[in-house]
Amino acid sequence: MKASKLLMATALTAATVSGANSAAAEGALTLCWAAWDPANALVELSKGFEAETNTDMSFEFVPWPNFADRMLNELNSNGTLCDLLIGDSQWIGGAAENGNYVKLNDFFDQEGISMDDFIPATVTGYAEWPKGTPNYWALPAYADVVGWTYRRDWFERADLQAEFKETYGYDLGVPADLEQLVDIAQFFQGRDIDGTTVYGAAIYTERGSEGITMGVTNALYNYGFQYGNPENPYGELEGFVNNAGAVAGLELYKELYDTGTPPGSSNWYMGENIDAYKSGQVAMQMNFAFIWPGVNADPNVGGDNTGYFANPTGPAGQFAQLGGQGISVVANTDNMEAAMAYIKWFAQAEVQAQWTAMGGASAMRAVVEAEGFADKEPYNQAFLDSMAIVKDFWAEPSYASLLLPMQSRMHNYVIAGQGTAQEALDGLVADWVEVFEDEGLR
């Protein structure tokens, strides 16, 4: 009898608690993003919105390796998990054409939100579809770009400087171009520093998601790779994707991997690179700028021990792979009004300034062009330099179909050493042509 009463009481309590939870969840505005440090900063920032508007917010953060799978499945299945989504820049074409995101032009006009207030590259990268047209599907939320950190304390050692100068004939410092970056990586490769064997650079080599593509493009762009003829991007890829410059850029990236990276770094992306750098394994690190505040604060490698620089130039110019995201309203939301209110609140200059101060990365010009911003943090100048040279991967609805062969071709050549750079890029052209034919774009 006692047992049955206890069971009933437990069941009633469970029913009450679950009812209360679902009631709270029903009214809450849910924001979805990747699980990383900036997301935690956004939770803190959003408390201001909750207090101002008396709106409850809940957050759904997914670790990066599963972020695309989880969120794209959510969008494709017309799920109702997210009211707001900070999605990757490459998703915008698909999300716009499939009706997953709300077009924000009318809302921006109505609320006086101007895209001129944001860094142009972020507007193109995070908000526009089709690219280069004033059709906005997101508000730039988090500005990010691939850049480099280096061990300034090692670079400034007199003995290493002397040896480097003698070997290469120029001063050891921030590399003036990508060839110098390879020299420096080779110089540090296998070197003994304070009794520890260190290596040249941690670069992106990851196979499973987008890692090696986000890395290799930083060499390809600067050597002349283009996604296609700008006048006819889908119709004319031959000679743009696989031109002689692109081949040289790809060969340089492979040389960097073969001669200047730690052994076993064949499947590294953001997390592995951070670990290698913070543990003192490498002299340089390729990574998105979002990690820079964390590096700066690190007790071992932070502060004056680290310097930052934009992706070095190459024979065809200086470019860097764009990262970052825009915030979009999910078309299937039941909380449209609150979601729009959040966008309006987030677009305010003072909120954007607070966002950057709390660990975010505003793309608002009023914030990044403010007097003193460049000198406020040791990495801010490198961030500004990098944001000025960004280039992004395809953002077409078929972006995943374009990304996967790139991952495969680049990894096959750079890491597995199969075939030549020319064959890898020729193969990529064939793969992309097939995708565009499937899409009816050729």
Next chain:
Amino acid sequence: MSGNPIDRVAEATPPAIANKVRGLSDRAIAWLFVGPSIVLLLAVNIFPLIWTINLSFTNFKANRLRDVEYIGTRNYERILTDADTWNSMQATAHFLFWTIFFQVLIGFTLAYLINKKFKGNDMWTTIIVLPMMLSPAVVGNFWTFLYQPQIGLFNYVVEFFTGIESSSFSMIGDVNLAPWSIVIVDTWMWTPFVMLICLAGLRSIPDSIYEAAECDRASKWRQFWTLTIPMALPFLMLAVLFRGIENFKMFDLVVQLTGGGPGSLTTLTSIDLKREAFEKWRTGYASAYAVILFVTVFGLASIYVKALNKVKER
């Protein structure tokens, strides 16, 4: 009141229900019981299979709002003439053959040793089966650390025994070693499973048979080849079947360990299929791919099961 339980139940059944039930034949009652299972089977197995076969002849993409066109056997032609598909088939065949080979060899040896009565027998059995209790994702993750050239225990063990410097080779980054790296991990994880099946087989052999062999002065070697192996063979074959089916659809462990790399050297068919279906969203193409894999596995498994039945009948 009759003492027969069936009669007692019949007498206790209210007349209204009894009248209704009385009309049902044995066949109808059989259908009544089997029916829900058949409906469930049709809904969750047969219908999706037919639907998949139907989709395999289309250009359907689950994430795109466009008209679906029937394109005949084009998906099948593209898959079967695609070099990448054959590469992943080759990688899968390499993985399947060597994992099964090592797991059967080591698993049977362990079972044979554990079957001997010695002190601590149960404790060793428990220790040996621990790896198969772990999640494949966890196993894949921690083996990436074990394989690390600078800090990995595996590389240090190799250095200790061979003198090859630990940082001079990368198990998951080297084109020659990566296919073996996944074989080693899967063998480490699933050999205990094969061992348990073999152990069940060995323990099912009556001692009296060995005693009779002893009386006939058969040597231990002869007993092993003429008694132990033939009598444990059905169990061994069952283990091969289970591991073969499991490893044909291997995904999580390899994704976690190598991500399919370096290049595409460890991209098994299940990884390739997942990318086609849920990353590229080429649903029609992926359906054709799934049908090809299904026919392959089903065909091989059917032949194998027939062979297994023949062995059991001997």
